[in-house]
Amino acid sequence: MTIVITGATGHLGRQVVEQLLARGVDPSTVVAAGRNEDALGKLADRGVRTARIDYSDPSTLDDAFVGADRILLISGNEVGKRSVQHKAVIDAARRVDATLVYTSAPKASTSALVLAPEHKATEGLLEGSGLTYTVLRNNWYTENYDDTIRQAASTGIILTSAGTGRVASATRRDFAEAAAVVLLSEDYAGEILELGGDEPWNVDELASAVAEVAGHEVTVNQVSTDEHVAALQGFGLDDGTAGFVAAVDANIADGLLAESDGTLSRIIGRPTTPLKQYVGELLGG
Known part of the structure; x- marks a missing residue:
């Protein structure tokens, strides 16, 4: 099984890669994809495959997703552009029929949270995509x-x-562990998981x-x-x-x-x- 981690050069994505490797995943089956070439080089030193991607350039996504079985879409950081960028990732995932896991925001479909609208739009795109997917509604990162x-x-x-x-915050490591568990399991397909400390x-x-x-x-x-x-x-x-x-x-x-309802700690098997x-x-x- 090939797992692609988008945003792998960011803080959360890098830790997801580390959590997959800590769980014994063959590094050659992990594709760390991101924009920062120096950070990609450091990830390559761990034995994983790497790909330079840009959410705004669909051709880079197609190249990175070749052979992908599961894709973690870590939400972009360009506020105001994310809905379009996320659609490009979802469309590319559809072209390879991969299962997709998406990092969203708490109660994104109903919340007045300032960050919610673009996440709500992305969740709507997933719902209509025909893909098998899981939504990780991550609360605030303590690192913030x-x-x-x-x-x-x-x-x-x-x-x-x-x-x-x-604030029901948790650390990026907590959330990264949850993402790794979900990527390696069949148990969470189709679920929207509210995750918090x-x-x-x-x-x-x-x-x-x-x-x-x-x-x-x-x-x-x-x-x-x-x-x-x-x-x-x-x-x-x-x-x-x-x-x-x-x-x-x-x-x-x-x-x-x-x-917070304890879902995050139940998934990772320890307190946050x-x-x-x-x-x-x-x-x-």
Whole structure:
């Protein structure tokens, strides 16, 4: 069985490749596909096959998907272009009749989450594709808070507009393990899996975790969405990025990333990585 991992040069894709190899998959049956040629070279050193692909260039997809039995479509990172790009991947998967696994967003078909619309559109394309597929609705990656954690350890302050909203985050390794399990199993065909961390947390709990590891108090500075945007712009973020970050916090405040039913930990056969453990590892505690 040949497994193609798209986005393999990104953080999640690379870890999926590593998880497949850790499960004894023959490296010659894995195709790591992505845009970063230096990163592809490092993956090739692991014995896997590699292919340079661009979601915007269907010809590269056809070349990479030759002989593919299963394809992991890791959602693209070009907001506003992803629906079209994902369609190109789905169409290429149809041409080789491969099973497809897609990384989506929590409750993508019904959520008001700022990231949901393009994922909803992609899930609609999959539904009409005729392919066998599985949707992995990944919650937030704990790594998304790396800068926040480091800054909190340094300055003693976390700026947020998320209120008391909770985040059912998990690490990329947790999500990568789940993707590897699903790719190697027949048990999840046709399923839409809501995946999140076992212990949803809020910003006060994040501050407490950082304070414990850093050894000093960390204060949470709660502001309004407009104040958050203005502050982020003052820190040098462009208008679009500042607006996006504040919009995610508003979504968190509304509870849109708070839910987890334990599906992720059941799939990977262990508890998801606790927030405090991750903070400790990141800060070297």
